[in-house]
Amino acid sequence: GESVGLHLPTLSVQEGDNSIINCAYSNSASDYFIWYKQESGKGPQFIIDIRSNMDKRQGQRVTVLLNKTVKHLSLQIAATQPGDSAVYFCAENPHTGNQFYFGTGTSLTVIP
Amino acid sequence: DGGITQSPKYLFRKEGQNVTLSCEQNLNHDAMYWYRQDPGQGLRLIYYSQIVNDFQKGDIAEGYSVSREKKESFPLTVTSAQKNPTAFYLCASSMGGLLYNEQFFGPGTRLTVL
Numbered sequence: 001g002e003s004v005g006l007h008l009p010t011l012s013v014q015e016g017d018n019s020i021i022n023c024a025y026s027n028s029a030s031d032y033f034i035w036y037k038q039e040s041g042k043g044p045q046f047i048i049d050i051r052s053n054m055d056k057r058q059g060q061r062v063t064v065l066l067n068k069t070v071k072h073l074s075l076q077i078a079a080t081q082p083g084d085s086a087v088y089f090c091a092e093n094p095h096t097g098n099q100f101y102f103g104t105g106t107s108l109t110v111i112p
Numbered sequence: 113d114g115g116i117t118q119s120p121k122y123l124f125r126k127e128g129q130n131v132t133l134s135c136e137q138n139l140n141h142d143a144m145y146w147y148r149q150d151p152g153q154g155l156r157l158i159y160y161s162q163i164v165n166d167f168q169k170g171d172i173a174e175g176y177s178v179s180r181e182k183k184e185s186f187p188l189t190v191t192s193a194q195k196n197p198t199a200f201y202l203c204a205s206s207m208g209g210l211l212y213n214e215q216f217f218g219p220g221t222r223l224t225v226l
Contacts, residue, residue: 008152032212043116043202043217044155051212089154091215099170100215102147102154 008087012109019077021106023090028071030092035064035075038087038105047075085110115139116218118203123223133188133221135203143208144186145215148172149200161186162208190223198225
């Protein structure tokens with residue numbers, strides 16, 4: 001979920017379990033969303049995106065769900081692996097100047 | 113390899129000095145962006161450029177300057193006017209326009225003011 005301050009929300013899961021990471025976005029005009037994965041000291045990597053005309057989109061081991069009514073986005077990771085340990089954050093685009101607005105992120109730790 | 117490169121990876125600066133961070137992309141993207149990342153906070157936009165020789169201020173442009181003389185390059189200067197410059201700086205690029213275009217990020221530059 002979203003957070004203000006120095007401490008990220010954290011999620012710990014056992015290897016092989018499914019993970020669900022949540023994001024509340026702020027702008028009802030946002031019509032394009034991206035989930036990024038960021039490992040320590042590295043730049044964010046694109047995971048999956050979704051447009052507002054969709055409720056669900058699936059990729060390899062990942063699924064994004066969009067609930068426009070409550071402005072909520074979630075990322076589901078199936079069969080979580082140690083390499084999935086990272087910070088995950090969502091980005092929303094209201095298409096004003098092609099800017100994205102980023103959440104603070106959730107730190108995922110996978111326990112072997 | 114196609115992608116975005118940033119240099120240097122680590123940068124140390126004394127107070128009162130200007131410093132320039134490099135960002136280069138060979139993706140033929142029109143749009144480029146600079147973000148600042150602080151612990152526990154989301155990425156904040158410093159400057160962006162939709163096309164060569166044009167750029168706009170983001171949410172936290174004070175104390176920073178940019179140029180966009182070439183499509184592939186978008187250097188960021190952190191000036192002595194930036195009150196708290198120690199941070200992780202990320203450059204990104206996208207195809208631009210109003211289409212649903214993802215942003216690709218570089219590896220980042222960690223700037224520390226001594």
